[in-house]
Amino acid sequence: MEDDFIPVRLSVNGVPHRLFVEPRRTLLDMLREDLELTGTNAGCEHGSCGACTVLLDGQSVRACLLLAVQANGHEVTTVEGLAQHGRMHPLQEAFWEKQALQCGFCTPGMLMTAYELLQQNPDPTEEEIRSALSGNLCRCTGYQHIVEAIRLAAQRLREGAEAATSSGTTA
Amino acid sequence: MTTTVSERAWIGKDLKRREDPALLMGTVTYINDFKIAGMLHAAVLRSPYAHARIRAIDTSAARALPGVQAVLTGKEAAEVIGPVPAFCAEPVVEHAIAVEKVRYAGEAVVAVAAESRALAEDALDLVEIDWEPLPAVTDALSAMQPGAPLVHENLGTNVVYDHVFTFGDVDGDFARADHVIRRRLRWPRATAAPLEPNGAVCAYDPARDTMEIWSNTNMLNSASWVMSSMLKIPPHKLNFYPMYTGGSFGSKHFLAKVIGIAGALSKVTGRPVKFMEDRLDNLMANDSQGPERLYEAELAVTKDGQFLSLRLRTIDDYGAYFIFAITGNTNMMAQITGPYTIRSVETGIKAVLTNKNQQTVFRGAGSDVGNWVLERLVDAAAEQLGIDRVEIRRRNFIQPDQFPYKIPTGNVYDSGNYPGVLDLALGHFDLDAWRQQQAQARQEGRYLGIGLATAQQRSTYSSTEFWFHNPAPATGLNSTPESVRISVGPTGGVTVTMFSPFWGNSPETVVAQVVAEELGIDPRDVNVTYDSTAHALPSAGPGGSRMTVMLAGAVHGAAARLKEKIFKIAAHMLEASVSDLELVGGQVRVKGVPSSSVSLADIGMRAYWFKLDLPPELESGLEGTFTYDHPYTTKPHDDRKDLGVFYPIMGHAAHLVAVEVDIETGAVRFKKYVAVHDVGTVLNPRSLQGQIRGGIAQGIGLALLEEVRYGPDGQNLTSTFVDYLLPSASDVPAIEVYHHETPSPFTAYGVKGGGEGGRMVAPPAVTSAIEDALRPFGISIDEMPITPEKIVRWVKEAQSRHQRQTN
Incomplete structure (x- = not known):
């Protein structure tokens, strides 16, 4: 072998x-x-x-x-x-702002799951977020700050997309 | 202390954590990410039996596998390393790799070092062991029976510790009581299960007889001298490097076994060796299982609901070894009478050894159990006496003007406002509305329950709890210092060095906020770093909700020393008197004359490179170091009728919970969860909220899901995350958290530790809520986890009881 x-x-x-x-x-x-x-x-x-x-x-x-x-x-x-040219992705920024992590060990997996979710559903409800995260365990946070961070990132990404559309530029 | 609340620039602010960017971008180095040239990888063969003698081990085929560098049986390892360090007085000896016999399923039997982890695991498959299986004993009650198989033959019994502590006139108070509330309670064996398992890289240098150790152990400074006897290398020739830790919750205090295994293999190969547990290793053998206790609990109460005395008898299943002795039981004596004016207490402790992985500590460290037991009794007293659950607590609270308050065991509570915390919680919960909803729901055949817990969260441990359960003249450690170094460089940059690791909390953020407060600079400009034990100042490391208190004290002290030198140099430069100077925004200036100022950069350059322009009595350089000792601890009395002050920085919390229980499926759904915590002055509200919410999630896990289970043959039935259920995002509700601030009179800035509180208060609140929901069935809940299967069974039993009675 x-x-x-x-x-x-x-x-x-x-x-x-x-x-x-x-x-x-x-x-x-x-x-x-x-x-x-x-x-x-x-x-x-x-x-x-x-x-x-x-x-x-x-x-x-x-x-x-x-x-x-x-x-x-x-x-x-x-x-x-996720980060581009040293700039954090909006999801990472939102995780930072909402303190959606403590030890950070589950965080990369959380971010990738959240990234996929927002690709498929740009405006998820809290329940949809919790359901999407149900396969990612976190032992530190109790999940609430993670849910808040994903909602914040979703909102910013939507606003960013709208701004890009209205100004005629492509993302 | 030095500043009032209104003057504070950074303390109490919701700053983003400085630890986070590296964690978010995946660039931190956890122990499993660490590599060093020439490094070998270890894997461990574990016992398939809970109790068995090792007759013979044949490792020849494993040794012959290409790429295998070393194979060690327990006997061979014992030639290069000693037993695992233990803090118990009793002769219970544990080896990193079992010698002669195994005492739990999953105990290490053979370790291999090879060029890759996969190769090391291949080699394990080639090891042949001749076993003599022995009968296993897997519950404490059977283990106590005469003739039970002995876990450690040399003890002659499995009851390794048995003592009754009495504080005050317990018999008299029970005789005077109008009612005695009795409950038989069972607390389940749980485990911390951080997402990152334990690991170590040990690099032995035979030429110098030194060893460098990278590990996610939390107690670096203690580890050096404690582990020296195991590694058989003098402490000053060991150097432990702090690593970012992927969660601990009490489970990573020493990690002697992983360090022993990697260390022994490094000694025999002369090469660096990594041993990284996988999940199976961790769940079977991490030595961090929580208490598993049976209680006979009694509360003596007057007819108007005043609590007089508490009497407890516990049988605690410690598993196969006893490295921290009965720490989980001594810990809860710090707050055994809770927030109530109970004037006497008796606690009898039988510690029993069984064929399971051993108990050490898990977030709460036994005080979590004490809270649950006491709050169960309080709820029972309310029900039995027909007094409202809120009211009976109010009648017994220690009042704000009674602090500092000495409880019967001798520990002192520093400060508190328990009625204030409860009022704040009630204000956010709207109890009346929930009671109306509950009544309405019951008419519709739905079961809402309201839960309440008002409980303590002691913080800032001192080390006497590790030994005061032994009769005098036994003594032990009595300091738990923490140190930092603050340096101002020649261009004015400020660096703080810590000597304890990041373990999942926010030590860097805390330190930066406090140093910014003291030096009048922006915390984002502060560099925070860690140093290894070879360069460390005394530091006990994280545990027992101490780090925020201890780091704040250490930074406060170091900043004062640093400022003294800064002001001396500045006074010299400005030709002013020190008393006329102030430090504002990184500038030292003459009070009232802002134009007359020098910057930290000016002072730093002067301090490092212009010796001839310094005041002559000053040496070059600009730093302040400080070792902050425990702010308030005393020794136990020789008669042990007074255990001394050992956990005085006392937090408190009130949780109010509304749940709906589906009696058909047993599902518990949270409708509202309000938590008010008082841990003194809050340094960083958001970070504290994270700690509280995370702790509550673990408490909910314990109440509803988590239990380490063993089969009758001693097999661990919960050795994967498929079987040991951690709460997921769908299990934990949104939790409203509010802070109430009653500063400690004993600590820097009045902070108290808040790391364990969520997990210490959630289990009684959740239990109380479910019991309240099931009140129409007359069910009293005496055990956890409260699984759907149990709820359905309890309801069915109650219904058939009811039917029999009506027939």
Whole structure:
């Protein structure tokens, strides 16, 4: 088994990569160990805590439950891909303002889940947010500040989109 | 102390946390992210049996696997490391890797270091063990029976500690009572389960006999000398580096086992070794399970509802080891009589060993249990005497003019305003409206319940609680200092150095706010950093809701020392007298003459690089260090009739909760949750609200969901997050949090610690609400978690009782 390294080509946060991995290597281990993208955390490694949530072609997945080889030919987005040119994404800004984190360990997974939610539903209700987050465990915050942060980010993103439309520019 | 509330520029402000940007962008280094050149990875083989003797271990195939650098059995590890450090007086010995026999399912038996974690785990599959399974004992009551299998043969019993503490005239007060309220109560075994498991990287240098240790342990300074005996390296040759910690809640105090395993493997390989627990490791063997207690509880009450005395007998299941002795029970003696004027108390403690992972501490550290037990009794007294639950509490509150107030155990409460907190909570809840809704709902066949808890949240531990349960002349530690260093650099930049790690709270934000307050600068301009133990000043680290109090005191003291030198240099530069100077906005100026001023940058440059222009008695450099000791603690009396002052910085909270219980499904839905907390002066309201809401979420988890369960054979049935249920976003409601501020007379700025309060008060409030909802069925709730299955069963039982009676 140890001799069967398999080539994987993928794009992570817009950067193309080609590497050779063991068939058993998880996407999580490949991101953290091979690509040194340690923002994505390992909380349970059996798919129940959501700390390792990343996007695969825009859809949230548990990086601990996916094999690296399954990401071959796909685009992966991790928490490191949210900020642009050192500027935090509006979700990150809102999490900061609302103190939607304490130890920060679940936060990257929360952000990626919230990012996907706002792509699909730009104006979610509190109940829709809580439902979307139900697969992401947080042991510190009690979730309320996270819910508030996502609502705030949603509002700002909507206002930003409206402003962009009304001024005739493209986002 | 130095400033009044109205003058404060930064204390009490909702500043965004400075810890957050790195956490949000994924750029912090948690222990699992840490790498060092040449580092090997460890994995641990765990016992499949709860109780078994190890006859023989064959590791030859594991050793032969390419890439494996070391395989250690417990016996082999014991040649390079000693036992896990323990704080108990009793001879209960634990090893990081079990020697001769295992005492719980999941105990470490073999550790491997290999070039990768996956390889190390492959090697574990090749280990052969010849086991002699022994009968396991998995509940405290069976463990106490004569002839029960012994967890530790050398003790001759599983009852490792048994003592009754009496404070005041308990028998007399019970004889004088008109009523004795009795309840048999059961508190479930829970566990902290932070999302980040425990880990360590140990790098042994055989040439110098030194070891560098990176770990998410919370008690770095204590760790050095405590772990020296285990690692068999002198304390001054150990250097612990603080790491960002992904949550602790009491579960990461020492982490001796992960450090012992990585340390032993590093010693035998001569290479750095990382051991990172996975979730299974953590839930089976983290040594941080909470109390599991059975109580016989009695409250002596007069006919008009005055509480006279409290009598408790507990049997507490400590699991297989006893490293913190009965800390969870001594802790609750700090506030055992709650916010009430109960004048005598007796508490009998039987600590029992069983074949489970051991109990240490979990947010609340036993005082969470005490609150629940007392509030259960108070609710029962109200019901039995026909007095309103709010009214009976009011009649027994310690009044604001009675502080400082000494409780029967000897601990002192510094300050408080319990009627004020309750009034604020009632003002936000609208009890009358909820009672009307409740009556209306009952007519419709729906069950609303209103819950109330008024309870204490002690903060700022002193270390006598670790040993005062032993009879005199036994003594132990009695200091818990915390230190900081504030440096002003040659260009005026201010850096604060801490010697305890970030563990999920807001130490950097707190420190920046306080230093900004003291130096009149903007907290965003302050740099905050950490240093390793080799360079550290005395610092006990986080635990027992102490860090905000202790860091505020340390910064306050260090700033005073720093300002003394700043003013001396400035006076020299301005040719003025120190008493004529003031520090405003980063400038030292002559009072009333704003044009005559020098900046911190001017003073810094002078201090570092212009020695000949300094006052001659001053040395170069510009820094202030301060070690802040516990503000108020005393030793226990030799007769232990008075335990001394050991947890005097006393917070308080009132929670009011409305729930609806579906008696068909057993589901509990929160309709309203109001929490008012008084933890003295508030440093950062939003950050405190986060602590409170997060604590309440854990309390709700305990009340409704969480329990570490073992099968009759001692198998851990809750070793994954699929089985050990943490509350999710759908389980925790929005919680209204309000602050009431009664400053402490003993601490800097009057702050008290608030880190544990939410979890310490939510369980009795939620239990009270569900019991109130089920009142038509006459159900009294004596245990947690209150699962849907139990609610449905209790209601069915009550209905069939009712039917039998009417037939």
